[in-house]
Amino acid sequence: MRAISGLWRWRHNPLCRGTDLAEAWMAFAALLLVLVAAPVVGVLVGSAAQDVLQRSVRAQHQSRHLVTATVVRELDPSPSAADPEGSVGGDPRHRVLAHWTAPDGTERSGPVPTRLEDPRPGAPFRIWTDGHGTTVARPLDTATATTHAVLAGVGAALMAAALVEGFRRLAVRHMLRRRYARWDQAWDKAGPDWGRTGAGS
Structure with a gap:
């Protein structure tokens, strides 16, 4: 405005x-x-x-498919096994060896992270897998x-x-430089006679 x-x-x-x-x-x-x-x-x-x-x-x-896995046994925690989704609300994370049936019917097992409070053998929990049963992110x-x-x-x-604002500032800076250059040229012309009695008359 x-x-x-x-x-x-x-x-x-x-x-x-x-x-x-x-x-x-x-x-x-x-x-x-x-x-x-x-x-x-x-x-x-x-x-x-x-x-x-x-x-x-x-x-x-x-x-991706949500399947039910069963805890076989708890594994030692490993930093590399951390889920990229991370724990939500401070839920404890455990790494367990689990067994599950893939969507294509094959039996699968392997280490997976779980939010189970007490991952006892036989405890069920849900995991995401692809069509072949390989665990994937949610x-x-x-x-x-x-x-x-x-x-x-x-x-x-x-x-x-x-x-837009950056372009405007660059353009204004360029215009100011040209203006100052013209002022310098004008001052160079008027400078030697500035203040002299009768100059320009």
Whole structure:
């Protein structure tokens, strides 16, 4: 708003230089781009991310299966066995040797992490596997995918606004350098006669 009022105030001012007017128009254009173009960029990027992530959610839910495993015995904790999903709400994590039946009917066993409080032999718990019974991470859920898409859109909008403002600042800096160079040239011409009686008369 300040750019608009400043532009209106300067338009018929005899002291207004071309660079002042150009700077005001540039500020006005940058404001419009930040208010209009940046949100549009954010919506487009967020929508594209939402489409890709929701397709990934559907693909993961089709290819991953929740099966029941049975604890054979508890194993020593290993840092490399940590689940990338991490413990939620401070739930204890254990590493156990478990046995389960794959979706294709084959019997499988191996070390898996579990949130069971007391992983006694024979205790059942649920794990995610692919179609062949290999353990996989939990599939992405719809709400998490939507959150990531919203964050991508907001990030893209902020990035677009930052690029517009950065370009405006670079352009204004270039204009200031040219203005100072012209001042130096004018001062070089007037400098030797400055203050001399009768100079220029």
